Amino acid sequence: MNILTADHFNFYSILFEHNIYGSSRLGMERKNLEILEEGPILERTFFENKVGDKRYELSNHLGNVLSVVTDRKVANNEGSFSPDVVAYNDYYPFGQLLPNRHANTSDYRYGFQGQELDNEIKGEGNSINYKFRMHDPRVGRFFAVDPLSPSYPWNSPYAFSENRVIDGIELEGLEYFKVNVYLDRDGNFIQQVIAQDFRNLDDYFIKKYHHVSADEFYKEYSQSFGPEGRGVKYEYFVRQDDGSFNSTGVQLWEVAQPANDFVARIGRNGIYSGRGSITVGGPLVDAGYNFEERPNDIQDAFAKEHDISQDGFDDYLNPLEDVRDQIYEGDIILLLRNVSLQNALTKNPNLIDPITTRQISEEAKMTSRHAQKLFGMIVEYKKWKRAEMTDQKLDVNNAEHMKQVTIEQYNGRGKRLLNYIFGGEDEDEKGYYEKMLENE
16 A cells, blocks of 8 residues: 655655565555656656665564564664664554553554554554454454354454454454364364354455455455465364363364365365365364355365265265265266356356356366366276176175276276376376376
8 A cells, every 4th residue: 555645836746655565564665756647757867775764564473563673774882783673562462552562653553463553543552443344452342343244143243353362363254264173071072163264255355365356366266265275274172171162272174275286186176076075073073074064166066966975875985986876876967067067168158156156267167177077087987897897797886896896907098097096106197197187
């Protein structure tokens, strides 16, 4: 954000201040640079490097500005240099400044959670300007209703950061997908609650976390995600003797989508696409698949229905080798849905995704293309396997019989790729398989 002042007599503006950005805001610079409002752009023949006009903020994991230093070095009596500190701050949990532990200059206006301070009415540090509402750190409450409060009826519309002020930041109802899992003292599952959800962020937060506009972002991705990446994170809490719950400090991920993992990239989009699904209680509990959450996009919805059709078999083998009737039919349905979607996209690339109500993202299009190719190979293999089992008088619905005919005996299309995805091939050959999938 830039701040301009005007010289009405000489008809020019002055660039008074602008923020300095890297992956996030680093600080600000006082420029006092004259900008002509009209007329030709004049060639500048004089340049200067002014030291001391930059302010760099040092912040913690919450984005709290703890110290502000300039780009000037201050010589000391030891023949060395010290930083030029122009502000330091320490905060109570909800953002109020600690007495005798802060000092600030009037020329740096950011503080708690990196937000802008409004000191004119309530005094220094007592009013913090968030995008939608003003926060009073003395009482830990907003003075306006959360604009997304209808979507979170269990929360107070005035609460700050859901009262989670040690490691959480206020996103005004726009949070990332994080699940709190509550256990008894023996480790038995009690319940889980979605604590934060980063999906469907607006333009402000898309720019804040991903540094592009929402329009650009949602062309590529079906859903937004937080700074830690895509996937679902679980944090575990254990009930104490007094009935309260303490965090164990254990945080685990499901359906994580690392950008450099080929298998994840071709098969993982959203929370249901790809091998497996999110579970009730997460990896530490794993009380069965969780089909209660809304899918991320149309392709993720296809995958969710596919996962539901494959769930509930105690003797289930794996996605490749299990060929019983219900599993096989579910694979065919998923294949046909993706074929139908690809045909529709060929006719109209700007189709609206019924899940996101935005144009189908490039991520969803790519995942659907890969799913069509991959499940085309899987269905082809399973068709061969079922025929082979029938010839050998084996029951295609019997798990033990299925083990007698495997991918190792198959010589059809995609054997090496299927072997790699479902285990058994050399990691060093991933480039071959990526090209293979694209060229199928």
